[in-house]
Amino acid sequence: MNIVYYYDPDLKSCPVKRYLNQFDLGVAKNLALIAAIDSKIIFLSRQKSHPHPPISKSLHNYNFFEIRHRKNRNILIRVIYFCCEGKMILLNAFEKPDNYDSQKIKKDIEKIFDTTAMYRQKYLKNKNLYEDYK
Amino acid sequence: MKITNKKNIDPIAEARKNKHFKRYSDEADVKIRFAVAVYDARTKKRMSQQELAKKAQTTQKRISNIENADIDLGISAIYRISQALYFDSKTLADIFGCDFNPLQAQSPEIESRQFQESVFCGKS
Numbered sequence: 078m079n080i081v082y083y084y085d086p087d088l089k090s091c092p093v094k095r096y097l098n099q100f101d102l103g104v105a106k107n108l109a110l111i112a113a114i115d116s117k118i119i120f121l122s123r124q125k126s127h128p129h130p131p132i133s134k135s136l137h138n139y140n141f142f143e144i145r146h147r148k149n150r151n152i153l154i155r156v157i158y159f160c161c162e163g164k165m166i167l168l169n170a171f172e173k174p175d176n177y178d179s180q181k182i183k184k185d186i187e188k189i190f191d192t193t194a195m196y197r198q199k200y201l202k203n204k205n206l207y208e209d210y211k
Numbered sequence: 212m213k214i215t216n217k218k219n220i221d222p223i224a225e226a227r228k229n230k231h232f233k234r235y236s237d238e239a240d241v242k243i244r245f246a247v248a249v250y251d252a253r254t255k256k257r258m259s260q261q262e263l264a265k266k267a268q269t270t271q272k273r274i275s276n277i278e279n280a281d282i283d284l285g286i287s288a289i290y291r292i293s294q295a296l297y298f299d300s301k302t303l304a305d306i307f308g309c310d311f312n313p314l315q316a317q318s319p320e321i322e323s324r325q326f327q328e329s330v331f332c333g334k335s
Contacts, residue, residue, distance in 0.1 A: 082221075090219055097222035102229060111226040112235035113242070117280065120243050131250040131278035132243060147281040211224040 080210035096170035
């Protein structure tokens with residue numbers, strides 16, 4: 078399965094690239110983190126069925142899957158993707174505290190999922206909205 | 212001066228240029244294979260993470276992190292989990308990327324020596 082980044086014409090960038098670009102690759106810890114996320118993405122691209130637990134899981138009420146990766150003790154990185162016509166499309170990425178009770182954080186996460194659902198719709202309307210994952 | 216739009220740089224392509232990337236990548240692959248093997252064996256045995264944690268003398272959170280391929284494990288933790296899930300030598304060889312020859316498995320001495328050589332000396 079080909080891996081691609083969703084490109085958002087309004088942002089004029091790919092949300093997943095934008096998220097991952099915040100990491101300074103000169104720091105060994107960040108390089109290891111990017112390598113680990115890349116390994117999970119490549120592993121999933123070779124699987125026939127999605128989601129493929131335990132590496133990816135489905136999200137309730139949404140038509141996409143998530144890859145979780147621990148950034149540190151308290152923070153989880155979530156990379157959201159879906160599959161369409163032989164492509165694995167990386168839609169969005171963000172981080173969240175591992176354990177949270179606050180309603181505000183829950184609402185923020187729902188907002189991100191809604192934005193991601195919008196990205197998915199935009200892609201389905203125009204299937205050229207992508208950049209290659211090299 | 213050339214202006215680069217950092218938003219459009221492919222971070223993974225950039226990371227791949229680093230000489231240490233492959234090592235990190237190989238380590239991540241082993242964690243993923245171990246995570247999948249643990250998850251598959253646990254769900255096949257209809258065990259909860261809590262039950263496996265109890266059997267392997269660890270915590271549910273640690274099992275969850277292992278299945279997310281998120282943590283580096285020590286030899287004793289790998290040993291306890293492998294014992295709890297009855298991993299055979301082929302499963303372990305697959306996880307660690309070693310060769311497994313079932314014909315030679317008849318001789319435990321040879322199998323053990325070759326397995327150790329492939330793990331510790333990188334021979335295949």
